[in-house]
Amino acid sequence: MAFVLPDKPDLGLLLANRRTESTFEEIPVIDIQDAKSVDPTLRRQLADHIRDACINVGFFYVKNHGIPEEDIANTIKAAKQFFALPESTKMGLDIHKSPNYKGYTALLGENTDVSGLGDLHEGFDIGWEPRYFSEHTNSPARTDGVMTGANVWPEDLSGFKEAVLNYYHSALILGQLLFPLFALALDLPENYFDDKTTKPAAIMRLLHYPPQNPTPVGTHSRQIGIGAHTDYECFTILWQDPAGGLQVQNTSGKWVDAVPIAGTLVVNLGDQFARWTNDIFKSTLHRVVNRSGLQRYSIPLFFGTDYEVLLEPIPTCVSPDSPAKYEVITAGEYVKSRLEATYAHSSKE
Ligand SMILES: O=C(O)CCC(=O)C(=O)O
Ligand SMILES: [Fe+2]
Numbered sequence: 640m641a642f643v644l645p646d647k648p649d650l651g652l653l654l655a656n657r658r659t660e661s662t663f664e665e666i667p668v669i670d671i672q673d674a675k676s677v678d679p680t681l682r683r684q685l686a687d688h689i690r691d692a693c694i695n696v697g698f699f700y701v702k703n704h705g706i707p708e709e710d711i712a713n714t715i716k717a718a719k720q721f722f723a724l725p726e727s728t729k730m731g732l733d734i735h736k737s738p739n740y741k742g743y744t745a746l747l748g749e750n751t752d753v754s755g756l757g758d759l760h761e762g763f764d765i766g767w768e769p770r771y772f773s774e775h776t777n778s779p780a781r782t783d784g785v786m787t788g789a790n791v792w793p794e795d796l797s798g799f800k801e802a803v804l805n806y807y808h809s810a811l812i813l814g815q816l817l818f819p820l821f822a823l824a825l826d827l828p829e830n831y832f833d834d835k836t837t838k839p840a841a842i843m844r845l846l847h848y849p850p851q852n853p854t855p856v857g858t859h860s861r862q863i864g865i866g867a868h869t870d871y872e873c874f875t876i877l878w879q880d881p882a883g884g885l886q887v888q889n890t891s892g893k894w895v896d897a898v899p900i901a902g903t904l905v906v907n908l909g910d911q912f913a914r915w916t917n918d919i920f921k922s923t924l925h926r927v928v929n930r931s932g933l934q935r936y937s938i939p940l941f942f943g944t945d946y947e948v949l950l951e952p953i954p955t956c957v958s959p960d961s962p963a964k965y966e967v968i969t970a971g972e973y974v975k976s977r978l979e980a981t982y983a984h985s986s987k988e
Contacts, residue, residue: 752866
């Protein structure tokens with residue numbers, strides 16, 4: 640579905656000058672039901688809303704996202720069963736044993752904010768599963784260069800793998816729907832990312848956050864659910880349960896609650912998009928503090944370009960006044976270096 644852009648000779652300056660320092664108090668909710676409309680005006684309108692969110696906030700909720708509620712419910716049920724397993728069983732799938740960070744992360748195993756003392760969550764990470772996808776799609780065999788590494792799965796947890804991969808597959812479809820909208824939001828042809836996302840590079844996590852003790856007023860705990868960080872890939876698709884606790888920092892430094900809204904998912908931009916756009920799209924700092932008194936579960940899926948793609952600034956996002964800020968490296972090298980830093984403190988080597 641090609642969308643013909645009107646002539647915009649000043650496009651480069653126009654986009655590069657879109658950089659904003661505005662702050663925000665709320666995270667917008669965007670209905671994406673027109674994402675595949677045959678009417679290009681509706682797609683353009685939707686992309687304009689997305690652009691506003693991307694240049695001002697870096698976060699938005701999506702309504703009508705298309706991931707079946709049943710897939711979500713089955714995956715959360717599977718996550719609860721997995722995290723209830725004995726620690727020794729989960730440690731059999733220790734992420735440090737896997738090439739490229741697949742498997743189980745114990746409580747405090749990650750330290751997302753280097754000034755923190757470890758994150759109060761446990762997690763389970765997967766990526767692309769070749770056998771499943773060759774049965775379900777026509778995707779060719781793939782290699783992931785420096786990010787190559789097979790998934791690991793718990794034994795004897797009936798239905799776990801199917802539930803998790805079903806959700807993963809649905810979330811990938813949503814991601815593939817969003818890429819053309821991000822392209823339009825950048826005044827690029829809708830298919831701009833097609834040849835850069837031929838074999839979705841997406842890591843998905845199941846996360847479990849036990850409730851944390853209240854911190855005395857005026858003090859800040861150095862152990863929270865997940866320390867303040869930005870994500871590494873282009874964008875994250877996040878399901879969060881009703882317990883709440885996700886917070887997003889605005890440009891004034893205030894933490895704004897990303898309150899769970901039933902029927903929506905949160906989408907936030909990551910550092911790959913900040914690099915593509917020379918920071919015109921915001922990769923916004925966020926964290927989780929689970930003060931609900933409840934067990935909290937969430938499912939982030941981090942969607943980036945193919946791992947061998949170079950993260951080069953889009954020409955219209957640089958100008959003499961806004962020169963390129965970032966060294967050009969491949970998506971795989973970039974993601975790998977960020978994962979190494981995150982897990983460095985719990986690495987046994
Ligand atoms: O659990 C959440 O709500 C957010 C998780 C997150 O920010 C991440 O895993 O990068
Ligand atoms: Fe994150």
